[in-house]
Amino acid sequence: MLRSAIGATVVGVAAFFLNRATLELPVFVPVGLFAVLLVVGIGFAALRYRLWGYEVRGDSLYLERGVLTRVRTVVPFVRIQHVDSARGPVERVLGLASTVVYTAGSRGADVRVPGLTADGSDELQDRLKGLAIRAEGDDAV
């Protein structure tokens, strides 16, 4: 999961090229910026990883995340509409997968559990599906 640091590197590299493209003269500036960004990015990603957590509870799925803004989300099983297992291109390369839980809500309509292994994601999906069915959700709407 720590590999979300890859994201930071990508951002760093992008910034590097952007810098190169726009301000061509001072060579060491983009390099320095890149280094700073990389360090900050990795630090941020590490923090993010440390602060990320989910828990399958008795009645609900509980998630905790966020570095600057800490967010805790509770998704009751009775409210789960469907569960996806999704893998983006980067995730596929790294052998990762996300599980996305959908509710009928408007704001927290999709709750994402990223950085799982492919098997872990499928397993979580199955588990949530089972729990949602057992919870026998009502119409809600």
Add this chain to the structure above:
Amino acid sequence: MKLSPLSVPYKAAQKGGSIVFTLAFVLFSGASAFLGSIGGPLVAIGLLGLVVVVLVGYETLYYQRYDYDLTPDTFDIRSGVVSRRNREIPLRRIQNVDISRNVVQRVLGIAALDFETAGGSDTEAAIRYVTFEEAKRLQSEIARLKRGDAEDAPEVESDELFALSDRELGIVGALSFDLRGPGILFFLLSGSIPVVSSFFEFGVEATLLALGAVAVLAAVVLVSWLAGFALAVVNYYGFRLSRTDDELLYERGLLQRYDGSIPFDKIQTLTVEDNPLKRRFGYATLAIETAGYAPGQGTQRGSEAAVPLAERDRVLSLANDIEAFGTPEFTRPPKRIRRRYAARYLIVLGVVTALLFGVNTLLGASLPWYGPLAVLPLIPIAAHYKWKHRGYWLGENHVVTRNGFWKRQTKVVPYYRIQTVIDSRTIFQRRWHVATVTIDTAGSLSLSNQDAAAVDVEATDAERIRGALEDRLVTAVAERRSHRRQAAQPFIGPVEPDVPAEENGGESADGDAVDSESSEQTDTTSRDSDPSSV
């Protein structure tokens, strides 16, 4: 069943109008010179005739191939001239039934009928033009079938809950502003600005310019006020709200009449809204949200309001009538949070002042950059009021939150309607040990508006609220389920004793005959792939 035959000429005329207009425009401008040699007016008339024939032909075909049918469980539509579409809408899933008629349609006695479901953002079925009587019949039939009454059940009488008096309509208008009016005006006038500005020699006194700016501003306010007034009157003229046992019915509109129904058991959130002016005079607005949409949403701005304006007590009793939440006793955020608001305002003020100062020094002008500092003494007061109008309350069956001073929204969410609970703490909130608990529902107004949220509550309280909400949702769902097994109407008003209880525990597949909140979970395996289970 078929559409109203009058829909053929009406729709043909409607579509034809714009085409004929374009055609006329083209023919009488550039193309006429080219076509003139071949016999000008004749060609024009020929083309016109062709358009009319094609349109009338198409609409006739559309009419012939459009067929709808109301069965005990579903509303079926078979339509399409070229590509056919059969659509079945389970009656239980229908959220709102809306009828609208504009002036011409009223003269012709036809009406547009819309069904809303929670799925998708579009209207599920838009039936373009049946007779008004038929539309009303369908509306009440659907309500009847959802109730599960027999065919010959007596007509349910509706009690009038609220009617907007002319005086209240006037107040609604007086309190409405519409910025679109000045927007259009500005667009039209913007071309003339260079002309106007060329009248001024560069360096003419700033006072004159300032005066001009003030005049423009006043004009903008006036125009937007007039536009708002006109729109409000057109929208809410003759507003009436009435209820049957399980539906709210509303009627409104001056030029275009709207007739709609909102089933009680589809209501997600109630919002009571007011502003300092309305509070001063004891008025408030009530908005009712369902998952399908808010009534009239999209087409007309500001018409989401279910009750545009009424005395505060009346709004509250009306809201209590719909959702019996009682009298909320709000818990305010901790008092120290006022300091946070004050600090926030101070920062804004500081930035504004600094900006002005910067501009001032850069341009070398002598503007009174320290002007904004005059509001400094107001900051503690503003912070206090912001704090004062915040609060949350956990009732027996509802959670009520209140936020905002200028636009104070009191939101009532039944525990049963909670979708997710989000508890968030920004970096600043953590410094003050407070958190915001957001309660997400399926209501559609929340997309553009604020969700119900207990803002800046003590961090430990936030934890408690989150847990409590979760528990109560689970309890509410369980309660609801057991209620469902006993009676048809667990949610609104007294349970009717004469409604036969479901013998086999409410799990019967014909649950729609019982009520619309049973979700037929007998077929649970199809749940994940069933988007209509919303």
